[in-house]
Amino acid sequence: MPHVKVNKFNLYFGNDHILKDIDVSIPDKQITVIIGPSGCGKTTLLKSFNRLIDLQDNVKTDGRILIDGEDVFSRNADLCSIRKKMGLLLQKPYPLPMSIYDNVAYGPRIHGLKKGGDLDGLVEHYLKEASLWDEVKGRLHAPAGNLSLGQQQRLCLARGLAVEPEIILADEPTSALDPLSTARIEKTFIKLKKSYTIIAVTHILRQAKRIADYVIFMYYGRVIEHGPASKVLENPEKDVTKEYVNGVIS
Amino acid sequence: MKGRIIEEKIFTLLMAFSSLAIFASLILLIGSVIFKGAPALDLAMVTEAPSGGFYLGKKGGVLNAILGSFFLAGGAVFISLVLSIPIVMYINHYSSKGSLLNTATRFSIDVLSGVPSIIFGVFGFSIMIILGIKASLLGGMITVAMLVLPVMCRAVDEVARLVPEELPESVHALGATRYDVIKVSLRQILPGILTAIMISFGRAIGDAASVLFTAGFTDEMPLSLLQPAATLPLSIFFQINSPVAEVQNRAYASALILTAVILSISLSVRIIASKMKKKVVK
């Protein structure tokens, strides 16, 4: 059974119908990439998974998003524990205003996990997972803001991994980065998919081709087509998808 | 796990309680001014000057103070407007950022806006002695003009900075001088200057400490720049210090008038500002 299942999901901002009848299952331990022109609702869908969409005013939803069989939008859902299951990477890295060490330790600390010696081990472990350890091991207590953008984004990844999520959500995670840093993030993703389900939004087709196992194509708030990457990207069924994949619309 | 939920609840409660207390006391403030003031407010209050024995409970109104306040604030705002536009144009168009005079001027504006109005009162009184004027409408105008000058400068500067950089550039590209550029940008920020005028007017009309020594106080209508003039804030102050209950009630009525004037000014500033925003977006 898939971790993430979206079931006839609709979302409105006030009277604007943003997401329409989304119905899709996301395969475990693969990289799923959501593609589509900007404004098609990709990011909204991504932020619905961990209900960050709640920060907006006047949001209405119907349908369900099931994570491990639990409806994210049900009334008695425990937001904190749902969000803990998902790490989030944003378009630009936003390190918290504290040291590198404290950024990674932030999650474990707020969840009241072990203190002291164990924390050092955790921090090292997750910085290694995010392929950042070698670059920062000598200056763990320097402000995170001193890192380069690419390093910051990997730090955000480590920070997200440190709460032991099952899923990683990434919203155009490389759009602010240079090609080298982008490549490092992509490589890290491919390494991480052994243990995590990764859902990434991108508008860069080549990136989708490089990393995607499974592709969801969205257009004007609807899922037009979804399936294995090879199929959607190489042999799409629908005309709109074809046009998008061939760069006719963008 | 449970600890943090409890902490969240405690602080949410504290925050909600603080907000409630603050808004309740502020509403109580307005409410008590209205409830105490409205019954004492009659037509005579706003159409007549004090008659003899007004401060002992006899007939009359505070028309002289209303007019005095409007004249005084109007004059002060005019003086500070005439000064502030060149100052703001200078720091935005003529001097380079980081130059000594530019930094010093911005610093002066900042510091002056924190100087208590009573200090301006003392200083204004001294200037008047040097100039040889007695406590008068003019003296009050000069003093209050100094008080609102930093307010005006800040407000004008805020809109002047919003002028897109391409505008001066494109005018310069036509071979115009800086003076022409300024004419163009002034036309651009005209609505903003209007808001600045109203904000300063609101500040000028409500201040009492600066006019305490400089404008004097009188029961006469303010007809000459060189005669003392009554102002609303001071008339409130003198009326509430009277032992006669009727006069005290008139203090509440005067406070209601003053508050109404100031609130309607700030409300119209908001309306103008929101209309301007809409224009920009479209």
Next chain:
Amino acid sequence: MPLPSFIPFKGLSAGKFKNISARTLFLIAALFINFILLSIIIWLTVKSAPVWVEKSIPGLLLSQVWFPARGGFGMFSFIIGTVLSTLLAVILAAPPAILSAIYLHEYASKKIMTAGRTLIDLLAGIPSVVFGLWGIITVVPLVRNHIAPAFGINTTGYCLLSCGLVLSIMIVPVIMLMVIEVLDGIPNELRESSLALGATRWQTVKHVVMRMAYPGILSAVALGISRAIGETMAVLMVAGNVPAVPSSVFEPVYPLPALIANNYGEMLSIPLYDSALMFSALVLLAMVLVFNIGLHIFKKTARYGGQTS
């Protein structure tokens, strides 16, 4: 100010002439506002010189003897009056103002936030004489008839506590508006990042938002303090104005601005009285300036620090 543009008088077009005269005019205006600040400081210093030359500055600041007719110009009780009423006002105003600003900005819906901000903005414009009036109608009787009796104390109600209460209500909108502005400047993505890790809202506020906002919040409190120090009318109306060091919050105080307001302008023929009042104005100005300039410097350094850390 490139002077060379003055030199070529020949062939000076009307446009260029206008440009130069405008430049000169603007320069004068800019010099003028600097001149105001400087001349206030110099004027007060010079005019107060007779008294501080004769009595020495520490002598004036530390003496409690205020007896102008016999040459006693001790400022200590007035300074203490200003310090205590300001302190009390800030202690009463800052915590609820900050909490309420956080509530409006971080918890409440956009509609409530906008409404609350508008209301606070309107209230920030209410003149101090109205606050003073309200103090006389509401706060003074409340203190006299309810609060003081609860402690078994008799008071007229015109006292340090009333003064602190009225001042605190006055500075709440000032502090709130600035805190809200500071919170506005913190990128939403930081909140999202923290919430996405499973933090509660309060944890996010405490560990992330406050860490970013604290220099700004401190500045907001400082702004409130400087407003309270200089406030005159409201204080004059409720403080009781007795020149002595109060031994409890139910005793009257006599802050510096009230001293000036009550006595300046009618300085009879007492020698040095005028000069002493100028000195009290200088002390008041110094207190406010130290705060403002400190704030100015702190803001600059804090903004820099906030971005890199």
